[in-house]
Amino acid sequence: MKLTKALMTTSALTLAGTVVWAGGHMADEMTIVSWGGAYSASQQAAYHDPYMAANPGVTIINDESSSEGIAKMRAMNEAGNITWDLVDLEAADAIRACDEGLAIEVDHDADLAAAPDGTSASNDFGDMIVSDCFIPQIVFSTTFGYRTDMVPAGVAPPTGACDVFDLETYPGKRALNRNPIANMEWALLCDGVAYEDIYDLLETDAGQQQAFAKLDTIKDETIWWTAGAETPQLLADGEIFMGSTYNGRLFSLIAEQGQPVGMAWDWQMFDLDGWVIPAGLSDERLARVMDYVNFATDTQRLADQAKYISYGPARMSSAPLVSTHATLGIDMAPHMPTEPGNAENTFVNNYEWWADYRDDLDAKFQSWLAQ
Amino acid sequence: MAEQMLAADGRPLKASLNRALRRQKMRALLLIAPLLLFIMLTFIVPIGQMLFRSVENQIVGDTIPRTVVALGDWDANTDPVPDDAVFSAFAKDLMIAVERKQHTRLGSRLNYETSGISSLFRKSGRRVDDIGEGYTDQFVAFDPAWEDPLTWATLFGDADWITAQAAWDGEGDEPAFVLSDDANEMLPRTADIYAAFAEVIQTENNDSPTEEQPWNVVYLALYEELRTYTGEPNYADLPGGEIIFAAEDAVRDFAPQSVRAAFADIDEDWEDTAVWQTIQTYSPAFTAGYFLNSVDLQKTPGGPAWQPENEQIYLTLFWRTMVMSLTITVSCILLGYPVAWMLANLPARKANLLMILVLLPFWTSLLVRTSAWKVLLQQQGVINDTLVWIGLVADDNRLALINNATGTIIAMTHILLPFMILPLYSVMKTIPPSYLRAAKSLGATNWTAFWRVYFPQSVPGIGAGSILVFILAIGYYITPEIVGGTKGVFISNRIAYHISTSLNWGLAAALGAILLAVVLLLYWAYDRIVGIDNVKLGG
Incomplete structure (x- = not known):
């Protein structure tokens, strides 16, 4: 304990020293944490490279730890040594980080750029601001892909989530996420529960049982995935007939790899991804991060990211600027989850509700899976 | 001498x-x-x-200390919802916690025990500053001086601090608020919350108590204290105390405001017995709750009780982890023993080549090896394709070799095999071949010579390999996650979930502690039965 105290005092002194010395300067180095793979590459091209070009002397270091984001943020926070400057998290995790005091609150209007037509940032992002700590970036969705060559003859291809439960029309294995989020909602919805009653019903034992009973009908035919890359692999190998995953993964499977896979968009589950700023940064590092975030979340930059990956920009003003894919040259709009044709029936992840019930339902879900 | x-x-x-x-x-x-x-x-x-962390629970007592004290003698059986005194204490605690941004953290902690508390705290945190406003209005209506921050600072501030604060020019550190001893003696409860207010104003908001009107809960505290005034002490002794003296008469005519009703208005769950029971049960600084949760029990006011059946999972997982680790260990012995024997008995040149083949998997990434198993084992994979081609298996009835316990056992046996082969090899290397020859020359059959002479001497190697493989297997996480499906995951996968997703580190720590205890217990049992001296990693 004494040692910890000594360490903390030293770092506090160093910190105080830097602040005085910096006198309002910005740090030259930033560690930005994201998900890796194609997603990080799209951020590199749309945000990091232009920012570094505009600010010579600034280095951005990529860290691909977002899947362990909040756990590591908490560990850093407890150790009093924050090595990350900006973290890309899903909205649910961002809410958790905010609750735990691991991320700082931002004033969206003051800290972020307004839209080109002058609309304030908070209005431009609208409902996407699900937490005071959360700076929205993209809208993605969990949706379904199916093997076009495995659709039985004389049957119309599946169109959405409820076809997963229809084993008679569409025999074959399925793949679903190994956690309750989205699956429970789909189960109730496809069991005939009205959209607006779902979360109220899920709070009750009867509602949970109804959802599990519906899932029971396909349990033996389902492979439960934990990583977003699993469903695309299972589809490519013909292991499953249809499965859920993130829409960007399906896009690359279809458009980039040319697999015989189709999209079933109906009742896709919308989800958000965005930045949070860790609590406890020094003034100079915070100033640099704020400057970067202001740049990287403006209308043009968010639209630019859609050139590289098929996730929808979180700003309303960015939508009209979405153009074609950077290398394939295809029009990106039809592949966006937010495209009106794809978004006829959608679900929006009810973050507040899941923050309350996730642990409880997850225990029940895992227990159900283990039976 | x-x-x-x-x-x-x-x-x-x-x-x-x-x-x-x-x-x-x-x-x-x-x-x-x-x-x-x-x-x-x-x-x-x-x-x-x-x-x-598996027993630590200071967050409740640290964040809402007044509530914990007030809840001390609440009994849910006689009184389903605590009285106004508890709600009043909670209003003050929550107000301070909100200003310090600690209330959501406590909400998440309690939500592990009762679903819904997380949003209850978040929601109440947004509106708690209105609680007690009725009293603020009545105090101010009675005498507008109550609105003036200076009135309060004069009453409750230490004389030296007031002087220092007045002299402070806004440069450098603001003099930290010091409570006056007299006020603390005469109005202990109001002084307590005012001091907290002053501290928070200075540290969190970088403002001065002399310039900020106190929170509504401070007025609430003053009302409560004056309402029960018995004529002692003499408030006129306080600097500027006449104003209290005057108010003391007036509060009798104030319209009472129910704090409980105010909370119920924010969310009806505040009148739910379960919420208060959870807070009361988890008040102490240390708790056995995490350990109870990790064996499918829960802490209730009436002692430990089983979790509802549809939430029980940990005992199953512990049991499965043990059984599967044991199966993997046995498979490793069966597969590793002949290989080690060959390694020990082949000429050096061939043995070296074989050794490289054994070690090769060590040099490839664990993830690559596990993913390779996916390609081999899946229903459209290499093994199933071959079996269908040979005709052993029907095309529409392919074997399920992955995403279940079988997959985990196959992949983990492969990954852990070198840990069995190497100790076996180094022990076998030291067994002189002449012993076997001697046994045979004395008339033993091949089997007897092996079983009575060779095998007993190789047991220390089996022991060492088994301990290594079993202990490694019991804590394995990534391979079961990828190939285990739902029936082939271990307890470590739940620990990982609680560390990185739910952030319930207390429960993760308790699960880890139990796992450690089980391993130590098995080690002890092994020592008693086989003897740890009988374990050899080499000659």
Whole structure:
């Protein structure tokens, strides 16, 4: 304990020293944490490279730890040594980080750029601001892909989530996420529960049982995935007939790899991804991060990211600027989850509700899976 | 008395010898000190800290101390919802916690026990500053001076602090608020919350208590204290105390405001017995709750009780982890023993080649190896394709070799096999081949010679390999996650979930502690049955 105290005092002194010395300067180095793979590459091209070009002397270091984001943020926070400057998290995790005091609150209007037509940032992002700590970036969705060559003859291809439960029309294995989020909602919805009653019903034992009973009908035919890359692999190998995953993964499977896979968009589950700023940064590092975030979340930059990956920009003003894919040259709009044709029936992840019930339902879900 | 033996320098020989010995020991200790320190700092201390979390529960008492005290003698059986005094204490605690941004953290903590508390705290945190506003309005209506921050600062601030604060020019550090002893004695409850207010205003908001009107809950506290006033003490002794003296009469005519009703208005769940029971049950600084949760029990006011059946999972997982780890260990022995025997008995050149093949998997990434198993084992995979091609398996009835327990056992046996082969090999290498020849020359059959002569000598290698493989298997996480499906995951997968997703580190620590205890227990049992001296990693 004494040692910890000594360490903390030293770092506090160093910190105080830097602040005085910096006198309002910005740090030259930033560690930005994201998900890796194609997603990080799209951020590199749309945000990091232009920012570094505009600010010579600034280095951005990529860290691909977002899947362990909040756990590591908490560990850093407890150790009093924050090595990350900006973290890309899903909205649910961002809410958790905010609750735990691991991320700082931002004033969206003051800290972020307004839209080109002058609309304030908070209005431009609208409902996407699900937490005071959360700076929205993209809208993605969990949706379904199916093997076009495995659709039985004389049957119309599946169109959405409820076809997963229809084993008679569409025999074959399925793949679903190994956690309750989205699956429970789909189960109730496809069991005939009205959209607006779902979360109220899920709070009750009867509602949970109804959802599990519906899932029971396909349990033996389902492979439960934990990583977003699993469903695309299972589809490519013909292991499953249809499965859920993130829409960007399906896009690359279809458009980039040319697999015989189709999209079933109906009742896709919308989800958000965005930045949070860790609590406890020094003034100079915070100033640099704020400057970067202001740049990287403006209308043009968010639209630019859609050139590289098929996730929808979180700003309303960015939508009209979405153009074609950077290398394939295809029009990106039809592949966006937010495209009106794809978004006829959608679900929006009810973050507040899941923050309350996730642990409880997850225990029940895992227990159900283990039976 | 016999004369003491003396050393050359005239000291008693015994003391001199002892000193030399002590010095030697010290030197030895100093030599290993760097390693000892390193292990302490990087291993023992962090593990200790992590395990400590499994019982630590200070967050409740630290965040809402007044409520914990007030809840002390609440009995849910006689009174389903606590009285106004508890709600009033909670309003003050929550107000402070909100300003310090600690209330959502407590909400998440309690949500692990009762679903819904997380959003209850978040929601109430947004509106708690309105609680007590009715009293604020009545105090101000009675005498507008109550609106003036200075009135309060004068009443409750220490004289020296007031002077220092008045002299402070806004540069440098603001003088930290000091509570006046008189006010603390005469109005202890109001002084307590006002001091908290002043501290928060200075530290969190960088404002001055002399410029900020107190929170509504401070007025609430003052009302409560004056309402029960019995004529003592004499408030006129306080600096500016006349105003309290005057208010003391007036509060009798104030319209009472129910704090409980105010909370119920924010969310009806505040009148739910379960919420208050959870807070009460988890008030102490240390709790057995995490350990109970990790064996499918829960902490209730009436003692431990089973979790509802549809939430029980951990005992199943512990049991499955044990059984599967044992299966993997046995498979490793069966597969590894012949390989080790060949390694030990082939000519050196061939043995070396074989050794490289054994070690090769060590040099490839674990993830690559596990993913390779996916390609091999899946229903459209290489093994199933081959079996269908041979005709052993029907095309529409392919074997399920992955995403279940079978997948985990196959992949993990492969990954852990070298840990069995290497100790076996190094023990077998030391068994002289002449023993077997001698046994045969004395008339033993091949089997008898092996079973009675060779095998007993290789048992220490089996012991060492088994301990290694079993202990590694029991804590495995990534392979079961990828190939285990739902029936082939281990307890470590749940620990990982609680560490990185739910952030319930207390429960993760408790699960980890139990796992550690089980391993130590098995180790002890192994020592009693087989004897740990019988384990050899090499000649």
